[in-house]
Amino acid sequence: MxxxxxxxxxxxxxxxxxxxxxxxxxxxxxxxxxxxxxxxxxxxxARPAPILPGLPVDRPLVMGVINVTPDSFSDGGDHLRPEDAIAAGEAMLAAGADILDIGGESTRPGAERIPPAEEIRRIVPVIAALAPHAPVSVDTRNAATMQAALAAGARIVNDVSGLAHDPEAAAVVAAAGCPVVLMHMRGTPATMTALATYDDVVLDVHDELADRVAAAEQAGIARSRIVLDPGIGFAKTAEQNLELLRRLGLFRSFGLHLLVGVSRKRFIGQYGEAPEPKARGPGSLAAALWAAINGASILRVHDVADTVQALKVWRAIAGA
Structure with missing residues (x-):
């Protein structure tokens, strides 16, 4: 067929x-x-319903990234102490973040796994402190971490493997009835760079995401709870990342919320001539605005204040 x-x-x-x-x-x-x-x-x-009650659907949401890790590609070590991560989250909320995405394991290219127990130790105090103030998403591939994070107050699961890494993950999400972000990735962070071979990167990513949606629904996860992420930078070359962004609108035919994370990624540095990740703010804003114009309803970013301001000016120009 x-x-x-x-x-x-x-x-x-x-x-x-x-x-x-x-x-x-x-x-x-x-x-x-x-x-x-x-x-x-x-x-x-169509405009999908809010992923959580109270979150707007008339503009792109801003998801602030908090990596409680020593080795993330952009901000590793910045928020390793709970008090630093909590302060960063509070600052992002003050700057206009709609959601905080908290992770305890790096998924940069070449990153090695850590035990879920260590991941849980890093993130649970941060989630517990911030969850009363805003929707928190847990960035993890591990079912045990998902359970601990949800118990601590997280309301969204963000899995870079699309619930393919841990065979228990889909059941945890289904039982919780929470929204879940299914991201496209091949292999693992340690192996994905060698797997960026596609017949047509946009169509192939679409098909592989469709398979993950079908698997999630089969596991009892309501389709309306699913958010899709094309996985910019994960098992993709720089040119493939550009092609996915150019044709992002194709993913709208799923009828689901679309999350895009381009913030500070390597291809931004390559095309923007910015080797240092923290110097990639302007390029990240350009790519994020492109994604918003082409259908992204959630932008996952490090620089919340700049992104919020850019979205406000764009919407004012567009007459939103």
Missing amino acids: PRRYLEPLPGGRLRLIERAGPAILRDHVVVEAPADWAELAARAA
Whole structure:
């Protein structure tokens, strides 16, 4: 059975694609979707319900990143002490963050695993302190860590493996009934760099995410609870990251919230000529605004205040 893809284009046009395996059977642009493509078109045009009560859907949400790790690529060691991580979270909330994403294990290219017990030790005090003040997401691949974080007050699970790493993870999320971010990644942080080979990176990532959505639903997770992340920088080359951003609109046909994390990533440094991750703020803002314009409803960022300001100016110009 051929797979179908619908990609919104500027001017209200739609690109319709069909393929079987790597072979493209149909690829053309129309002004109006044919009747047998109506469901995909409706999904692409729909605005999903809030992922949590009280969170707005009329603008992109800003998710502030707090890595309670010694070795994350951009801010490793900055927030390793609980008191530093808590202070960083409070500052992000004051700057306008809608969600805080707290992780205790680095997933940078080449990173090695740590035991879930250590991950839990790092993040639970931080989650417990910040969860009363804002929605907290736990960035983890491990079911035990998910359980501990949810018990401490986290309300969202953000799994870079798309619930594929730990066989118990999907059951934990299903039982909790919480929103879950399914990110696209191949392999592990230690092996993913060697796995960036695709027939068409956008269509292949779409298909692999569709498989993760199906697996999540099979495990009892409501589709309305699922958020998708194309995994910029995970098992992708710099050019593949650009292509995913160029054609981000194609992922809107899932009819789900789309999270995009480009903040300070290596391709920003490559194209922006900024080797130091903390000097990649302007490039990160450019990519984040592009993602917002093309359908991202959640932006995962390190520089909350700058992103909030940029979104406000963009929305004012757009008349939002």
